[in-house]
Amino acid sequence: MRDVAIIGVKTTRFGEMWGRSFRDIIVEAGVGALEDSGVSGDDIGSMFVGNMSGGQFVEQEHIGALIADYSGLSEGFHVPSTRVEAACASGGLALRQGISAVASGQDDIVVAAGVEKMTDVSSGSASTALAAAADREWEGMMGATFPALYAMIARMHMHRYGTTSEQLAQVAVKNHHNGAMNPIAQYRTPITVETVLNSIMVADPLHIFDCSPITDGAAAVILAPADIAHEYTDTPIYIRGSGQASDTLALHDRRDITTLDATVFAARRAFDMAGMTVDDIDLVEVHDCFTIAEICAIEDIGFAAKGEGGKLTEEGETAIGGKIPVNTSGGLKSCGHPVGATGIKQVVEITHQLRGEAGKRQVDGAEVGMAHNVGGSGATAVVHILSRER
Amino acid sequence: MSVARSWRHQVQRYNLIGTSCNSCGKYFYPPRTMCPGCRRDGEIVSYKFKGTGEIVTYTVIHTAAEGFEHQTPYVLGIVKLDEGPSLTSQIIVDPTDIYMGMRVRPVFRKLGDSGEKGIICYGTKFVPE
Ligand SMILES: [Zn+2]
Numbered sequence: 465m466r467d468v469a470i471i472g473v474k475t476t477r478f479g480e481m482w483g484r485s486f487r488d489i490i491v492e493a494g495v496g497a498l499e500d501s502g503v504s505g506d507d508i509g510s511m512f513v514g515n516m517s518g519g520q521f522v523e524q525e526h527i528g529a530l531i532a533d534y535s536g537l538s539e540g541f542h543v544p545s546t547r548v549e550a551a552c553a554s555g556g557l558a559l560r561q562g563i564s565a566v567a568s569g570q571d572d573i574v575v576a577a578g579v580e581k582m583t584d585v586s587s588g589s590a591s592t593a594l595a596a597a598a599d600r601e602w603e604g605m606m607g608a609t610f611p612a613l614y615a616m617i618a619r620m621h622m623h624r625y626g627t628t629s630e631q632l633a634q635v636a637v638k639n640h641h642n643g644a645m646n647p648i649a650q651y652r653t654p655i656t657v658e659t660v661l662n663s664i665m666v667a668d669p670l671h672i673f674d675c676s677p678i679t680d681g682a683a684a685v686i687l688a689p690a691d692i693a694h695e696y697t698d699t700p701i702y703i704r705g706s707g708q709a710s711d712t713l714a715l716h717d718r719r720d721i722t723t724l725d726a727t728v729f730a731a732r733r734a735f736d737m738a739g740m741t742v743d744d745i746d747l748v749e750v751h752d753c754f755t756i757a758e759i760c761a762i763e764d765i766g767f768a769a770k771g772e773g774g775k776l777t778e779e780g781e782t783a784i785g786g787k788i789p790v791n792t793s794g795g796l797k798s799c800g801h802p803v804g805a806t807g808i809k810q811v812v813e814i815t816h817q818l819r820g821e822a823g824k825r826q827v828d829g830a831e832v833g834m835a836h837n838v839g840g841s842g843a844t845a846v847v848h849i850l851s852r853e854r
Numbered sequence: 855m856s857v858a859r860s861w862r863h864q865v866q867r868y869n870l871i872g873t874s875c876n877s878c879g880k881y882f883y884p885p886r887t888m889c890p891g892c893r894r895d896g897e898i899v900s901y902k903f904k905g906t907g908e909i910v911t912y913t914v915i916h917t918a919a920e921g922f923e924h925q926t927p928y929v930l931g932i933v934k935l936d937e938g939p940s941l942t943s944q945i946i947v948d949p950t951d952i953y954m955g956m957r958v959r960p961v962f963r964k965l966g967d968s969g970e971k972g973i974i975c976y977g978t979k980f981v982p983e
Contacts, residue, residue: 592920601863602884603942605965605975607915607922612930615913623911623954667930668914668949714884716932716940721911 465567467690467854469700472501473812478681478800479650486522486581487534493682493805494535494577501686502696505537509571511545512561514554514578515804518547520593522581531577551597552753554578555807556837556846559685560706566687577684578809580802590678594803597840599714611675611754613715613841615667618756620721622669625771627759629669633660634777635755636673636797642784643794645824650679650800660755674755679800683808685815690854699819704832705740705849707733715841726845727764727836734834734847742766745849746830747817748788749810751838752795758782761836762790765847784827792817792825807837807846814850860975867977870960872939874901881937905960906983907935914949921966933958933980944979957983 474496476489490513498505513531518524532538532545548558555578562576582590595604598613621627637657643649660673693700709729712718719725735741742765750765752758759773767788768776776782782790793799793813796806814833816822831853837846865871872883876897880889883903889896912931915922922928929945929952945952946961958980967974 588920595919599884599942604919605977606930606942607919607925607928607944607966608930608942609915609917609919611917612913612915616911616930616932619913619954620911664916665914666917668916670913672917714942716910716942721932 466569468563468566468687468703469690469693470685470703470811470815470850471688471693471696471700472497472503472686473684473815474500475648475683475809475812476681477648478679478802480583481680482583484680486518486524486579487530489581489680489682490531490577490579491534493579493684494531494575497575497684497686503573503686505535506541507573508537508543508575509573510565511537511543511575511577512548512558512565513545514548514556514558514807516549516551516554516580517593517596517803520596521590522584550844551839552751552801552803553807553837553839553844553846554804555683555809556835556848557708557807557844559808559811559848560708560846562687563703563706566689572689572692574687575684576687576808577682578805578807579682580804581680582678582802583680587678603714609667611667611670614754614756615670616715617721617760617841618669621756621759624722625774627771627774629661630657631774631778632674632755632759633657635752635758636660638777638783639752639791639795639797642792642825643798646794646799649794649798650677651798670754670756676753676796676801679802681800681802681805681809683805683812685808685811699852701815701818702851702854703848704851705734705738705847707731707737707847709733709845711843713840713843718842722760723770724760724764724838724842724845726842727761727838727847730845730847731765731836734849738849740832740849744832745788745834746832747792747814747827748790748834748836749793749795749813750790750836751806752791752797753801753838755797757838758790758795762788765834765836784825789827792822792827807835810835810837811848811850818850818852857973860973868962870903870905870978872901872903873898881939883935883939883941903935903937905935907933907958909945909952909954909956909958910934910940911954912945912952921968931980946979946981959983
């Protein structure tokens with residue numbers, strides 16, 4: 465297998481973009497990433513695009529072909545383009561498919577992208593579309609919502625480990641603080657613990673400020689074999705580890721309600737591939753679709769012992785300048801969560817950090833970063849480890 | 855939900871009928887046709903659960919799923935049945951009275967409907983034992 469590098473990245477603005485269409489934003493991300501890499505469209509061997517639910521959000525399937533078409537890549541070489549779906553982990557999984565295509569020698573230059581256009585439907589319809597990431601027959605039909613599933617995880621975490629609503633709120637406060645420094649973020653307003661605790665209850669104990677928003681956005685990265693990456697850029701970022709794992713679709717079937725075993729296994733596989741441990745990671749983007757999800761993620765990857773994630777957050781160790789900066793982009797919470805694009809956006813943020821171009825959010829001396837992307841309530845997890853060193 | 859899709863699982867939803875595996879003795883609700891432990895060596899048969907169990911975790915939903923808006927606030931919980939498996943269900947209880955470990959028993963209730971002219975889905979909810 466060949467080593468793989470990222471040679472170009474781009475994320476569109478995240479937010480409610482009523483004036484812009486699904487195809488507008490994905491083309492912007494793709495073209496931006498190509499410009500960043502200096503690659504010409506003629507060099508592209510294949511494309512992989514993460515998208516959870518074009519069918520429900522914009523009544524459009526056949527996303528791969530649409531994107532090739534509107535990127536001007538369905539004439540001439542007729543670039544193969546594949547849509548990848550794993551609910552909110554679609555983006556991370558598209559990257560993993562792209563890496564496989566380059567590593568195996570099938571293609572040299574590969575685009576891995578993600579896109580979701582969620583605000584063309586009402587927020588009720590958007591929630592229904594998102595609920596399809598859980599078990600429609602045995603969770604959704606009972607009246608479960610996504611906040612409700614994570615609320616049940618939070619309730620158990622609080623009961624077993626003494627995690628508090630204040631600690632959950634501190635995740636949101638920290639991520640809004642970071643997002644305020646990110647020009648592409650949906651919410652660029654700092655908040656306080658009181659903002660969170662005084663906001664309306666969605667599913668007890670989760671308030672609306674514990675939840676990530678509904679967002680439009682797209683992101684793309686350009687992959688190349690590590691051996692030729694320097695032909696395109698002075699600062700290639702190398703893929704050192706890639707791991708993926710599955711778990712039961714429904715939360716009620718899990719071995720342990722407070723542990724995402726898919727995260728545990730995906731992280732372990734990525735660490736094994738990289739020959740690294742948690743101590744090697746300088747910063748991480750985790751899948752904070754809800755505040756409790758960030759706490760579970762930092763525990764399940766191994767940055768904190770089980771039950772200690774709330775405490776680590778409270779002590780400021782997950783802030784920029786702390787022991788392990790988490791979600792410098794603002795995370796899903798503040799940067800926004802266009803589900804299919806999120807996994808790619810995380811990798812774009814890590815790339816900016818490792819190149820040293822993250823501006824006010826910059827983590828000093830960042831050499832190795834991690835991205836952690838989850839589908840549903842934890843039925844799919846994808847973890848990538850990126851490094852400045854090959 | 856379409857008529858066929860609702861009708862298909864009527865018996866299981868109405869009567870808490872799941873499956874069990876004769877090879878390893880595990881019980882499954884919601885029903886599974888493949889035992890995750892034995893896979894092709896398993897022998898799956900139908901099984902009617904006693905229905906009693908306890909609350910593992912729960913939430914009080916204030917922002918409802920589509921079709922459940924008129925029910926807010928409603929309590930959703932994970933119930934661990936006495937035979938072993940867990941399921942997700944609404945719990946009919948005052949939100950201030952529920953607690954983890956509470957014993958519950960099943961009742962037959964309307965789950966939801968698909969609008970004015972759509973079908974009404976029935977199934978099992980739980981109440982304090
Ligand atoms: Zn068995």
